[in-house]
Amino acid sequence: MRGAGLAGRNRWRRGAGLVLAMLAILPGCAALLPRERSVAERIAALPQAGLPLQRPVTIRWNPHLVPWIEASSDADLAVALGLVHGHLRGAQIALLRMVSRGRLAEIAGPLATEIDHALRILDFGRAAPEIERRWPPETRDFVSHFVAGLNHAVLHGPRPPEYGLLGLRREPFTPADILAIGRLAGTDINWLSYFSLLAERGQPGFARHWQRLREAGAGTARPAGEAEAALGALLQGLSRSGSNTLAIAPARSASGAAMLAADPHLGLSLPNLWLLAGMRSPSFHAVGMMIPGLPILGLGRNPDLAWGGTNLRAASSDLFDVGRLPPEAFAEREVTIRQRLWFPARRQARLSPQGPVVTDATVVPSRPGETIALRWAGHEPGDEITALLRAARARSGAEFAASFAGFAVSPQNMLYADRQGHIGRVTAALLPARRGFPAADPVLDARDPAATSPWERLRDATTLPRLADPPEGVLASANENPALWAKDPPPIGLFFSDGDRVARLRALALARPKLTPADLAAIQADTVAPKAAVLAAGLLARLDALPGGAPEPALLAPLRGWDGDYAAGSRAALVFELLLGRLVPALQPEAGGRGPETSWNFLTTFLLRDLDALPPARREAVLRAAVAGAAPLAARHRDWGSVHRMRAAHWLVNLPLLGRAFVLGTWPVGGSRETVMKTGHGLVTGPHEVSFGAMARQVSDLADPDANWFTLFGGQDGWLGSAAFADQLPLWRAGQGIRLPLQPATVAAEFPHVTVLRP
Structure with missing residues (x-):
């Protein structure tokens, strides 16, 4: 009876999905068949009448629809920023609010009800009232004017095509909505x-x-299960869980000034989860990346400072019985x-x-x-918006570091390079003052004062580790364990990146006596995983030790001497991953080919050790079976890029039945789980599509205010059919950037389209 009921529910779900999809087509044709719109048309569509401005504001646009805003007051700058966010990414911001508020069933119907229930329990807006109450006046004023501009675009601008397809209504935003979206972006991985x-x-x-x-x-x-997987994919795709950042001291820079490179790692869907902007007002003069719907620069550059960050992977949560x-x-x-x-x-x-x-x-x-x-920690009244507004105005590394007092989530390694030649890193987080982590069980006893008391003594950036001006002149961060760089750090987390990326970043940066911005851009595109070479050599040694030597010598030949390069044209990377795809499930059959046991950390820690722990006969059988299973798969494909594919698609690709209409294309791509050029994947048994990885890039040289290059995976505009929806993909694939200058004359020359907003 239980099985019959389950089958019935599954049939009902499929039927409901079909009905919802068919009904959605009627008001959603504009999304399914969007009209092409030029950059000039999109600029002309910006709603300008009745703006809540004090004085005129000038917005200059470059050919990629990146805005550069010049305002005579901070309040007017905030209004213009909100207007631009709403105009370029209105549908995306509306969806982020629906997720953060647990309102997905208003789009997807009963299929999303239980996910909404979980999101309501998590309550991303829980701390908003107290955060608002504690805001300093300048933050409250900036956010209120940003929301006013955002609402003007949402309520008076053209209706995005997705609204009809998803059944969205025009609704004004509140500062509490902005805080909920920010806490959603700060989800604990x-x-x-x-x-x-x-x-x-x-x-x-x-x-x-x-x-x-x-x-x-x-x-x-x-x-x-389906619902659990959907919630996990939702949180993982929106949380800032990866990234690389590299800061270079003047002694190692060809220009004689400090440099910084950053590339965040998130879900690879369009529109991008970052938006590019430049700005100038009495307090702000900066360029960089903003999260749509939030009035802050997450990564960027001002005349005196460049900054970026990576997820700290800190445990900003505890479970209690x-x-x-x-x-x-x-x-x-x-x-x-x-x-x-x-x-x-x-x-x-x-x-x-x-x-x-x-x-x-x-x-x-x-x-x-x-x-x-x-x-x-996201339920505590920390204040990321004030911290990042102050960081964008900082004029030195020391001032930048001081900005993060009270910053809560998501925990970040913030790196900076300043015009005085200093480089450094700050641990920006709000964490309980733990003495350690449970050795036997991740769930703590709520009746135990030793378990609950650390939450009464929270550490923040003022008491967490930081580092400035290392003697080697290089700072690298890639979600690594803080123990790799900090002396006796307090207990910060359990699950960190393997360390392969940060070691590779350092090695590449130290390999040249003097680095240029072009060198930093090349480092961001690096596809070598050194530990993959170590694992491959270890597997070959064990295969060679089998009676009669290694089977399928022609198959294994590319692995001999392989340096771990996951270039798209690599045959060795293909063979190595197909071997892992057959070997790991045999070693961990209870994992079903997924879960922690298939992660890179597990492979580098346990794969060879687990093989060696097997009885000799069993080890031989497992190795021979893995080679035998990989051989026919390898015969069907030429190289790594033949199976490792990058997909460019609007997030509506997840809709039932209609989703494939929103795929722009796929192509071979290099990289892997833990290469600097991250293109995440699981175990490989054939062609697959990358859904997580490096999706934006920044390179800045402090020698020149105009030496700043940024690129998004996709484009600047979220409007379906826009010429700027995916126009940066060729630049992203070629490792090139769009210059975002700071000097007025350069801005005027390179941002030729001008819009003047009037009160």
């Missing part, structure tokens, strides 16, 4: 790992699994979830002294009867 572990606790082998997770420092989620707390310790509220084409649903959300009860959500797996709460 550890959640996916934590949630995947909840149902496994107490099962045979969990203690060993947890110990191996900690040793490898790996924390990839293992989706358990609150099941034995008294009932009066919980606050309960009912949430109403509106469902498209269906009746509203009602769900309960409970709040414990240690945070929201996440196991009340059906998409968060857990053991029967357990009540688990999540304590997250």
Whole structure:
């Protein structure tokens, strides 16, 4: 009966998806068949009448539709920024609000109800009222004017094509919405790992699994079902979970000035999760990348400073067992979830002294009867907007570092290079003052003061590790363990990047006595994974030791002497990955070919060790089977790029039935999980599409205010059919950038389209 009911529900879901998709076609033809629009048409469509300005504002646009805003007051700059965000990315910002507020069922109907329930429990806007209350006057004023400009575009501008397809309505934004979107972007990447572990606790082998997770420092989620996988993909795609940043001191720079390069790693969907802008007002003079809907520069450059960042991978959350707390310790509220084409649903959300009860959500797996709460720094009244507004105005590295007091999520390694020649890094985070992490179980006891008290003593950037002016003149960050660079750091996290990328960044930067901006751009495109070469050599040694020598010598020949380069034309990379795709599931059959055991950290830590731990006969059988399984797959494909494909697609590609209409194209691409040029993937058994990786780039040379180059995977405009929707893809593929200058004469020359906004 249970199986029949499940099959019925699955048939209902498929049928509901079909009905929703067919109904969506009627008002959504503008999205399915968008009219082409030139850059000039998109500029002309900017809504200008009745703007809440004090004085005229000039916006100069370059051919890629990047705006450069000149305003005589900070308030007018904020209005113009909000207007530009709403005009270029209105539909994207509206969707970000729907996610952050748990309103996806208003788009997708009952299919998204349980995901919405989980999002309502997580409550990304929970801290907003207290953050707003604590804002300094200049932040409150800047955000309010930004929201006014955003609302002008949303309410008075042209209606984005996606609105009809998704059933979106024009709704004004509030500062609380902006804060919720910011906290959504600050999602703790550890959640996916934590949630995947909840149902496994107490099962045979969990203690060993947890110990191996900690040793490898790996924390990839293992989706358990459709809804769980959907929530995981949603949070992973929006969280700032990766990135590289490299700061170079003047002694190692060809120009004699400090330099900085940064490339964030996020979900590879269009429109990009960054937006480029330049700006000048009494307090601001900067260029850089902004998150759509947020009034801050996440990465950028002003006349005195360039900065970038990488995700710290810190544990800004803890799980607590609150099941034995008294009932009066919980606050309960009912949430109403509106469902498209269906009746509203009602769900309960409970709040414990240690945070929201996440196991009340059906998409968060857990053991029967357990009540688990999540304590997250994003529910504390930290202030990322004030921190980043101050950072954009900083005139020295020291002033930049001081800006991050109170910055909460997502935890970041912030790197800077200043005009005085200083380079440095700041740990920007709000973390509990832990003494350590649990050795046996990721869930803490809410009744234990030793577990709860660290949350009463939070550390921030003023007390977390920082570093300035290293003697070698190079600072690199790539989501690595802080223990690699900080002396005796406090307990910060469990799951970090393997360290391959940061070692490669340092090696490339130190290989030349003097570096140029072109060198930094070339480093960003590097596709070598040194530990892949080590693993390949280790596998060959064990294959060569088999009775009769290694099987399939022609197949394995490209691996001999391979340096770990995942160039698109590499035959060795293809063979290596196909071998892993057959070998790893055989070594870890309980993992089903996915989860933490397939992550790069696990492979570099345990693959050869696990092979050597097998009885000789079993090891021989596993190795021979892996080669035999990889051989026919390798015969079907020429090289790594034949199977490793980059896809450019609008995020509407996820719609049932209609999604393929939003794919712009695919092409071979180099790189891998932990190459500097990151193009993430799992185990490989054939052609696959990259969905996570390096999706924006920055290079700045402090010798010249105009020496700043930025590129987005995709384009600047989120409007379907716009000439600037995906026009930067050729630049991104070629490793080239768009110059964003700071000097007025250069701006005037390179941003020829002029819009004058009037009060």
